[in-house]
Amino acid sequence: MTEDFAADVAAIGSIPIMPTVLDTVCRLSGMRFAAVARVTEDRWIACAIRDEIAFGLAPGGELPIESTLCHEVRLATTRVVIDDVVAHPVYCSHHTPATYGFRSYISVPVRRADGSVFGTLCAIDPEPRRLDVPEIVGMFEMFADLIGQHLAALERTVASEATLLDAQRVAALREQFIAVLGHDLRNPLAAIDGGMRLLRKTPLDDQALRLITLVQASVGRMSGLIDNLVDFARCRLGDGLLLEREHVEIETLLRQIASELQVDRPDRIVDIACRLDAPVTCDRRRMAQLVSNLLGNALTHGAANRPVRVSAWAEGGWFELSVANAGEPIPPGMLPGLFQPFVRGPQGPRGEGLGLGLYIAQQIAEAHGGIIEATSTPAETRFTLRMPLPE
Template identity: 50%
Template sequence: MRALDEQSHAPSGIPALPSITWGSHIGQLFGSGADLHDTLVPYFRAGLENNERCLWVTDAPFSADEARAALRAVVPDLESREACGQIEIQDSAAFYKNGEPFRPAALVAGLVQRERDAVSAGYRGLRTNGNCAWVGQTHWNAFLDYESQVQDAVRGRRLICMCSYRHDAIDGDETRDVLDRHHLVLRNTRSSQPRTALCDANAPGIARLPQETRIGEPIGDFQEDVDAIQAIAAVPTILQVICRTTGMGFAAIARVTPQRWVCLAVHDEIGFGLKPGGELSVATTLCHEVRQARDVVAIDHVAEDARYRHHHTPARYGFQSYISMPVFLRDGSFYGTLCAIDPKPAKVTDPAVIGMFRMFSDLIAYHIEAEKHLAKAQADLSDARLVNGLREQFIAVLGHDLRNPMAAISAGATLLRMSGLGERERAISDAISRSATHMTALIDDISDLTRVRLGSGITLRRTREGLEPALQHAVEEMRLAYPRRRIETAISLAHPVEADPVYVARLLSNLLKNALIYGSQTEPVSVTISADDDFVLSVSNAGPPIADSLKAGVFSPFTRGAGPDDHPGLGLGLFIVAEIARAHGGSIDLTSTDHATTFTFRMPLAIDR
């Protein structure tokens, strides 16, 4: 698992996001030069220490000179790294050539070429940041086109791109544009440390709730909120992980309004007595203060805090440690809190704990939004003539929106593995990471299926470079995923091949996974790749042959063979293989006998111009 993480992830330097997947396009919403300093200095320091080439394109309120000075303070040999070309720091006016026509395609092509040059020079990849504060209404639509092209270009590359936008200079629609064109968006608040609050609770343990404040059944006008949170399968695991990681005995998700505090989900190991649907007087809670301040409240030890030791809330409920993280919806509105309490002190102001709560809060918000999108889509499907088209458009949008929670899940699992977990908790975090990887693959399959069904088809980025390394990487990933299986390869590319390396590698991965799952579990899988008159890629496995009656349907969507039950999927793997082959102007053939089952992909070495 560690080797797979090192190949697919890079350290971020950002406490709330300990690692970043290669091929990520990240947005940042900042409010000041200090926000840029706090995020980008550790971000680039991590890249330099990870042997990455870096490009920092900055602008007011954090000039290139200021950026260079700030980075030099934590990277003493910065001048030598600049001199050898490991990092380049530019003002945006020079990089984007202000005053000249804005050419998105040329900028993206230059970015991809920088990534190829970095890898060729022996670096792990390319890490970038661009300050987009200069983009006004005149260039907004053209810059959105650029961002969309970057979103496509980073896929499958050793490239991490972060784009910084000043949040008080863009309106709500423009903020949505930014969210839609990045895999993940970070939002800075000026308070870099959590707002701490402690209190004077002299009770020896958690107090049972007074009967008049404990309500056992869901409150009428919050029933939909209770049902929505209860429907999120990950919530029980999130609350359990919070308690095990922090050592606290009670964790909950609450809906908080100016008038109401309603429990939506709970994990209770200390007998606090609150159930889903239970309600507290909002004025008696610290979540009331969280809602007003729109910021986290974290308390390590109530009795030792001068400000909160006499506060009525810990005195009423008897806790010594407390943390409450706000949950914000996509439009910035306050929804509620993710909170935890315990009668004993706990170290909850630790940045790692704050980061974990923030990521889980974001994940919960994304699930809530996805449920709203789903409900709206189901209502729209009442017209039978629109069922198929709307369903596939919805899948495309949902597939994009699911990438944010998947990134949060992956980062959260990595954060948990970095902390001092026991064997059982580490097994849980490993399971979360494997599930996130599996879900990301399913999202890719759904996205490609939708492109085909909606008529746009798979969009290729053909090149004559990078195919063989991409194929070797696909094989090594399968070897890591199936360490007990043997994969024999014979790769010989005598001539250049014009293809999309990312998609051809994905075709190989799908064929390999199919062979490893459905073929003989004791015999090796054989991969043969050549480029003579045509480019030919074959994957063969021993095992029972595919019946003639089934061969015609293996490339249809949602078709799965009679394989092991522990390899669930959507049945899209071979359908995607066929579509990748078609997009390249090639063919995919199947032969299956008692001796072997072989899939062969064949295409011209180059397209006719």
């Protein structure tokens, strides 16, 4: 038996009601051998068997296709019913009854979802049986349809699983590519940044200094995009974000990030207010990345003539950080999926970003045991980080 037909035998064997179907058709018809067979142009293969006459066939066993009547059922795609072959005008001299020693026979086609014939539900008995009546024929056809429906459901499940597996493989390759790409982009970016630092040490006019400042600001943004790409791939590939916790002066960190982001936005105002009695225990680099993503998002999408307000405070064992900006509110329909990867809000004047900033920020928050929530009204759009403080 080939691999393909082994799968067909296994498919029929996996149908939970199969033993009950064969038992029922035998009991109600009086037949003592029943089978579901896979029938092709040149093969007859037993998939499920109920045998009370010691016929000697088991699932996976074969009969020569030319020795069966199921071949004719497959070709005609209709049933064959014989109460007593001796009295039957067509099959009384047929070689099949003589070969297998039966006098009564019934076979109905089992069809796939597309209408093609998978095989048959058939039964034989050495004695004559009253089969050609609506009750018996209807029962066999009903069970044949039921088997076909189970096969169709199984095929849909297998197809869905194959599609899902393919999608998972493609996603894994894509994320591995992103990780490698992000890693390989760091070297030329570091070279550009190093070159700009060396140029700053040479005598330059004001225009050249401004150009260097713009290039370094672009390098900073590119570095942030690469960090987001690599972190996205790391999260999706299952490695997660690793934390190195330490005591961090949050206000100092906030002012440093704001200064860096204002290099190429000198006209933007960032108001920072903190109410912290002690350093916050967290991962300094990751917290800086979170703040940079939230603040950069606010500067990009917020009203250019209004300040961005950053607040941080700690009380009751919790740390909270909020970033708020004025401007057009986020459409309500976008809020539920705002932290999903590659989701981008209404574009600011630059139209920059990959749509990963908020996703990475949320992953950093979750790695710290916290969460980021977003609210947006005509008055302001606010992102708030809330996370527990280690005792």
